[in-house]
Amino acid sequence: MAQYDTSESVRDSDEFIKGLWRENPVFVQVLGMCPVLAVSNTARNALAMGLATLFVLVMSNAVISLLRSFVPRQVRIATFILVIATFVTIVDYAIQAISLDLHKALGAFISLIVVNCLILGRAEAFASRNTVGRSILDGLGMGVGFCFALLCLGAVREILGSGSLFGIPLFHEGFQPWVVMILPSGGFFTLAGWLLLFNRLEQRRSVSAPAAAEALQ
């Protein structure tokens, strides 16, 4: 699990960048797996869920950071849940106002953002100990990283499972969709594939980085 450096020496831009790749919530921290596997059956659903989580993460991080000196330690978790649930309710209403079809497709998983451990984890580990600006950057980075990961899964599953991307057909009529890819088991297969690729890239990076440093000396 990644360690969080809250010292002043960490640049603000690092708070944003770390969530995209180095501490990616899905591919590295393996957090929030419930929506990752359940609603990544199409790229559109994955993007919508990613954006909804991004909004909740940024807003709850900002508010929790703002209230950090006002909320006593003993009631902090209850307060965090209250703030997160409020923004999830707002997202729920907003999606219903934007598109009922999208709301129907995401189903109960919008409400379940409340219990996404990524959001509560960032609130407790970061937002409750850092300034509003840094907390917003952290939420943005983690949210964009989560959204990116969901989109990676959704794109692969939709291309193989339906032969389309964002509803646009990609193959000729003879293409036989791999139905298993849009079923729950397809979520596990795709996640395993991405984790394999991500870890392979990280391994190669960790091997090549010291070698490059040695060459410079």
Next chain:
Amino acid sequence: MSQGPSVAVETPAVWPMYRAMVGVGLLCGVLIVGVFQLTKPVIARNRAEALQRAIFQVLPDARSSGSFRQTAEGRFELVDGVSGRGPLVHGGYDDAGRLVGLAIEAEGMGYQDVIRVLYGYAFDRDAIIGIRVLESRETPGLGDKIETDSAFLQNFERLDVSLTGDLAAIANPIVFVKRGQKDHPWQIDGITGATISSAAIADMLGRSTADRLPRIRSRLGDFQVAE
């Protein structure tokens, strides 16, 4: 009895906890109510538009519609909006304001959860002429074929729901059959790989038509007043 050295236990101050919980609770409550009030008319409009689209899909000849609810006396009364208790029957009217058909809501248990559908009833042809799934959580790629499988949807281009001479019952109740075994116009050809979901549609239509069509046909005049 001897007393040991007393240990000072620091009790947390209660007031800051109350202040934080009540303060944050109030703030969150105000935010939720504000967003609810802001989005309520838009959501209601979206729902009404989705229902309107579904009505025109199952009644292609209709140009306008009106919603009715059956009263305790058995009469169908025009209602404003779709809120309230009891299922609705939507009358479809052509440009001249003549009743061309009725869109009826039905629901039943599918494979995953309750499926809600709207079906178009053409009383002059004694047939169901279209169906639209309003709500379904059937398995993606399998059960959700009830919304997309063209061969299955062909069943509802003219599904016979003729009534007996005295309009008291359906002459031939709707029957579900396996794909390729349909011999009669009141049978529904199922979907291979989505048998439970397609059988659920046949079952809910069978129950709804047997219960509602005799009552609707005997009071068809109630729907003529909409335009």
